[in-house]
Amino acid sequence: MFQVNSCLWLVAKSTPAKGGDRPFFDAGYRLRSLGAKLAFSVEVRTQLAQRGWGPNPPEPDLLFHHLASGDHLVLECKASSFSKDSSTAGQARKLLVSCADSTTAVGIDGQAVVVYVLPSDDVPLQSATLEELTGELAADGFLTAVYGVLGLKIDDEGLWAELRISQNPSPHLASLEDSFLIVAGDRKEARPLYLIPYDPTAADNQSREEREYCHRILLERCYSAAVQAIGTADVPECVVIKADDLFRKATYGVSDKWHAKELGPLKSKIVHGMATLLNKKELQGRVTVNNNQVELLLRDEEDRDAAITRLLKANTVQLALKASSGQTDIDHID
Numbered sequence: 001m002f003q004v005n006s007c008l009w010l011v012a013k014s015t016p017a018k019g020g021d022r023p024f025f026d027a028g029y030r031l032r033s034l035g036a037k038l039a040f041s042v043e044v045r046t047q048l049a050q051r052g053w054g055p056n057p058p059e060p061d062l063l064f065h066h067l068a069s070g071d072h073l074v075l076e077c078k079a080s081s082f083s084k085d086s087s088t089a090g091q092a093r094k095l096l097v098s099c100a101d102s103t104t105a106v107g108i109d110g111q112a113v114v115v116y117v118l119p120s121d122d123v124p125l126q127s128a129t130l131e132e133l134t135g136e137l138a139a140d141g142f143l144t145a146v147y148g149v150l151g152l153k154i155d156d157e158g159l160w161a162e163l164r165i166s167q168n169p170s171p172h173l174a175s176l177e178d179s180f181l182i183v184a185g186d187r188k189e190a191r192p193l194y195l196i197p198y199d200p201t202a203a204d205n206q207s208r209e210e211r212e213y214c215h216r217i218l219l220e221r222c223y224s225a226a227v228q229a230i231g232t233a234d235v236p237e238c239v240v241i242k243a244d245d246l247f248r249k250a251t252y253g254v255s256d257k258w259h260a261k262e263l264g265p266l267k268s269k270i271v272h273g274m275a276t277l278l279n280k281k282e283l284q285g286r287v288t289v290n291n292n293q294v295e296l297l298l299r300d301e302e303d304r305d306a307a308i309t310r311l312l313k314a315n316t317v318q319l320a321l322k323a324s325s326g327q328t329d330i331d332h333i334d
Contacts, residue, residue, distance in 0.1 A: 001194065001196070001197075001198075001199055001202055001206070001214060002152075002191070003061075003077035003078070003079075003117045003118065003152060004034075004061055004062065004077050004196060004199065004202075005192055005193075005194045005195055005196060006117075006152055006159065006161065006182060006192055007061075007062055007064075007075055007077065007117055007150075008031065008062075008192075008195045008196070008254060009022075009182055009183075009192045009195075010022070010023075010024040010025070010029070010064075010161065010182065011024050011025050011029050011030055011031045011064055012025065012195075013025060015182075015183075016182070016183050016192040016193055020158075020181055020182050020183050020184055021180045021181050021182065023175075023176055023178075023180050024064065024176060027066070027172050027173075027175060027176060028066050028067055028068050028069075028172060029064045029065065029066050029067075029073065030064070030065055030067060031062065031063075031064060031065075031254070031257055032063040032064065032065040032072070032106075032257065033062070033063045033257045033258070033259055034061065034062055034063075034196075034254070034257055034258045034259065034260070035059055035060075035061065035201060035258060035259045035260035036059065036060070036063055036259045037057055037058075037059045037259070038057045038058055038059070038060065038074070038095075038098045038099070038105045038106065039057055039098070039104050039105055039107070040055070040057050040097075040098055040101075040104065040105075041101055041104045044097060044098070044101065044104075044142075047141070047142065048094075048097075051140070053090070053093070053094070057094065057098055057105075058091055058094040058095045058098060059259075059260075060074045060075060060076045060095060060114075061075055061076050061077045061117075062074075062075040062077075063075070063106065065108070066110070066170075066172055066173075068172070069110050069111075069170060069172065070108045070109050070110025071110040071111045071112070071113070071170055071172070071173070072099075072102065072106050072108070072110060072111070072112045072113070073113050073115050073173075074095060074099050074105075074106075074112050074113065074114050074115065074145075075115045075116075075117055075150070076091070076092075076095060076114070076115070076116050076117065077116075077117045077118070078116060078117070078118045078122075078126075079118070079119075079205070080118060080119065080122050081118060081122035081123075081125040081126035081129065082126070082129060083125075083129055084129050084132045084133050084136065089129070089133060092114075092116075092129070092130065092133055093133055093137060095114045095145070096114055096130075096133060096134060096137060096142075096144040096145050096147060097137060097142050097143070097144060097145075098145075099112035099113070099114050099145035100112075100142070100143035100144050100145045101143070102145070111145075111146065111170060112145055113145060113146045113147065113148055113165065113169070113173065114130075114145050114146070114147040114148070115147070115148045115149065115150050115163070116130070116147075116148075116149050116150070117149075117150045117152065118149070118150075118151065118152070119151065119152060119153065120151030120152060120153040120160075120162060121151075121153075122151075123149045123151040123162075123164070126149050127149050127164070127166075130147045130149070130166070131166070134147065134166075146165065146166055146167055146168070146169070147165075147166050148163060148164055148165035148166055148169075149163075149164050150162070150163050150164075151164075154187055154190050154191075155187070156186060156187065157181065157184065157190075158181050158182070158183050158184040158185050158186075158190040159181070159182045159183040159185075159190040159191065159192065160179055160180065160181055160182065161179070161180060161182055162178070162179040162180075163176050163177050163178070164177060165177060194214075194217070195251055195252050195254050196251050196254055196255075196258075197214050197217035197218045197221065197250070197251075198211075198214040198215045198217065198218040199214075199260070200260065200262035200263065200265075200266050201260050201262050203215075218250055219270065219314075221249065221250035221251075222246040222247070222249075222250050222270055222274075223274070223311050223312075223314055224249075225245065225246045225249035225250060226241050226246060226274060226294075226311055227308050227311050227312060228249075229241050229245070230296065230298070230304060230307050230308055230311070231304070231308060233298065233304070235298045235299070235300055235301060235303065235304050236297075236298060236299050236300065237298050238295055238296070238297050238298075239295070239296045239297075239298055240293055240294070240295055240296075241271070241274070241293060241294040241295075241296065242292070242293040243267035243268070243270060243271045243292040243293060244267070244292070246267075246270065246271075247263070247267060264292075267292050268292055271289055271292055271293060271294050272289055274294055274311070275287050275288070275289045275294045277310055277311070277314055278294070278296060278307055278310055278311070280310070281306070282302070282303065282306050283296070283303060283306055283307060283310075286298075286299075286303070
């Protein structure tokens with residue numbers, strides 16, 4: 001999550017702290033998607049099948065689109081480097097192969113560069129692994145994409161990123177081969193605001209405490225967005241609270257470009273939990289869930305106040321625990 005959010009700030013219009021640079025944004029790169037599935041040509045699918053690698057294309061963490069040229073940075077975030085013999089190397093092989101045919105992979109003419117994002121200490125080993133994999137694939141008859149590494153580190157000045165590309169980068173990308181500051185501050189403060197506080201696709205890689213904390217932050221933002229929707233409605237009114245709108249506000253608009261299939265069940269859990277919380281006492285029978293949205297019938301200001309009070313008093317720690325355990329019922333909150 002740290003790597004993903006650090007990358008998101010690279011293409012954000014504003015910086016997360018005074019003194020932070022935005023070289024990717026200024027060079028013309030913009031976020032295209034998170035968790036999007038790339039594509040293989042028919043020929044490559046056949047080659048993969050012949051080697052028993054499976055036909056499923058990779059789903060990199062982020063795609064950065066250089067609007068002027070059509071070039072893409074295909075970013076995959078890792079907590080540490082890996083060797084060519086690890087299970088993770090299979091995904092790397094598919095990324096390198098799919099992005100060699102960039103038009104098929106991302107659907108737009110231009111170069112697609114595979115970039116692994118990880119701690120700066122792991123950059124040398126990761127670069128060596130990617131070089132080995134590229135040589136192995138070439139010997140096996142595959143074309144491979146240009147690749148690179150983006151190392152992240154925190155020191156007494158702040159959070160830094162350093163990009164290195166394997167060969168012949170485009171001029172707009174070559175200008176980014178440097179070390180630059182993302183967030184200024186000491187070691188404790190040099191962490192960006194998480195635009196995405198919780199990612200269900202990364203939850204298995206987190207400790208239970210970290211997972212529940214991240215989930216709680218997402219819930220708090222969603223509940224705050226729901227309070228705003230209710231508070232600005234003209235009563236009497238049937239207020240419609242859509243999960244997509246909650247996520248858009250909870251992620252500062254990033255969720256519009258988020259393609260992970262795991263988002264559907266997560267949105268459903270959140271709106272069902274919210275409906276269960278609201279559908280009590282004076283509001284009972286006036287709350288329904290339909291197509292990942294809560295419909296709340298407010299007769300008057302008293303109904304509005306009751307709904308807002310329930311949401312503001314919600315114990316998001318408890319809600320996160322229940323969602324993590326698969327429970328959907330919410331204890332009485334009065």
